[in-house]
Amino acid sequence: MKRWLVWGAGAVGLISLWWLVPAALRRMDVFRIRRLEVTGAHYLTAAEVARAAALPARGNLFDDLEPARRRVLALPGVEATVVHRRIPGAVEFEIREFEPVALVPGAKGLMLVDRGARVLPFDPTRNPTSLPIVAADSAVTGFIDRLRDADAGLYAAVTTAERDRGTIVLVTPKHRLLFRVGATTKDILGAAAVVSEVERRQLAVTEIDARFEGRVIVREPRA
Numbered sequence: 001m002k003r004w005l006v007w008g009a010g011a012v013g014l015i016s017l018w019w020l021v022p023a024a025l026r027r028m029d030v031f032r033i034r035r036l037e038v039t040g041a042h043y044l045t046a047a048e049v050a051r052a053a054a055l056p057a058r059g060n061l062f063d064d065l066e067p068a069r070r071r072v073l074a075l076p077g078v079e080a081t082v083v084h085r086r087i088p089g090a091v092e093f094e095i096r097e098f099e100p101v102a103l104v105p106g107a108k109g110l111m112l113v114d115r116g117a118r119v120l121p122f123d124p125t126r127n128p129t130s131l132p133i134v135a136a137d138s139a140v141t142g143f144i145d146r147l148r149d150a151d152a153g154l155y156a157a158v159t160t161a162e163r164d165r166g167t168i169v170l171v172t173p174k175h176r177l178l179f180r181v182g183a184t185t186k187d188i189l190g191a192a193a194v195v196s197e198v199e200r201r202q203l204a205v206t207e208i209d210a211r212f213e214g215r216v217i218v219r220e221p222r223a
Contacts, residue, residue: 031061034089041095043122044075049093061085069093076121097122101145102134102161115145132170134161139181143168150185151192167211174199180211191216 033055038046052075053068062085069083077097084092100112100120110133112120117138124131132155134140140163147170148155157172163181170177175198177191191210198205198218207219 031087032089033059033061033063033091035086035091037086037090037092039092039094041097042127043077043097043120044095048075049095053091053093055091061087061089061091065091100124100129100131101148102141103131104134104136113141115141117141130156132158132161135163137163139163140168143179143181143183146183146185147188150188154188154192154195175205176207178207178209178211183210187213194218 036046036050036053036055038044038049041049049072052072054071055068056063065083065085068091069081072078072081072093072095078095079098080096082094084094086092098114098118098120100122101115102113103110103124104113104117104119105111106119110124112122112124112131113134113136114120115138117136117140119136132144134144140161144155144158144161147158154172157174158170159173160171162169166181168179168181168183170179175195177195179187179191187210191208194208194210194216198208203218204220205218206221209217209219
C-alpha cells in the first residue's frame with residue numbers, strides 16, 4: 001500500500017512539473033521567438049507563411065503554436081504543415097504544398113493544376129518548371145500523374161495532353177501517343193519501352209498506340 005502511495009505522489013509531482021515547466025519557460029526572455037523558418041515550400045514565400053502564422057511580436061517558443069499551424073494550413077495550396085521548435089528562439093513551419101502536375105489554359109494565362117485537375121493558387125513563374133499543357137480534365141491530369149510516377153523521362157517529353165472521348169492523347173516533339181482512359185502503370189511502362197526502342201533504332205514512327213491490352217501498335221507517317 002505504501003508503495004502505491006509513494007508512486008501516486010510521484011505521479012502527481014510529475015504531472016505538476018509537466019504543467020508548471022512550460023509556464024515558467026514562457027516567462028523567460030531567452031525563449032522569445034526571434035526567427036521564423038519555412039521549409040518544403042516551393043511556391044509560397046516565407047513572408048506569406050509568416051503573415052498567415054501571425055505569431056505575436058513577443059511570442060515565446062513554448063506558447064501554444066497549434067493556432068498558428070492551423071492558420072498556415074488554411075493557406076490556399078497547402079496540403080499539410082508541421083511546426084518544429086528550435087531552441088532557443090526559432091520556429092520552423094514545414095510545409096507540404098499540393099503538387100502541380102500540369103498547366104491548363106485560363107482567362108489570365110496558364111494555371112497550375114494538381115492530379116485532380118484542381119487549379120492551384122500558385123504563380124507558375126515563381127518556380128518555373130517544364131510541365132505539359134493539358135485539358136482541365138481529371139481523367140487527363142490523373143493519367144499525367146501516373147505517367148510521371150511510372151516514367152519521368154516520358155513525362156518530361158510530353159508537351160500537351162487531352163482526352164478524345166475514351167482516349168488520352170499525348171503529344172511529344174517526336175511522337176503522338178494514345179492510351180485508353182484509366183490506363184495502368186503497366187500500360188505506361190509498355191508504351192515507354194516501345195518509345196525507347198523506336199528512338200534507339202531511329203525509326204520513322206509518328207504514332208504509338210497503347211490502347212490495346214498486351215500490345216502496342218506503332219504507325220509510320222502516311223505516304
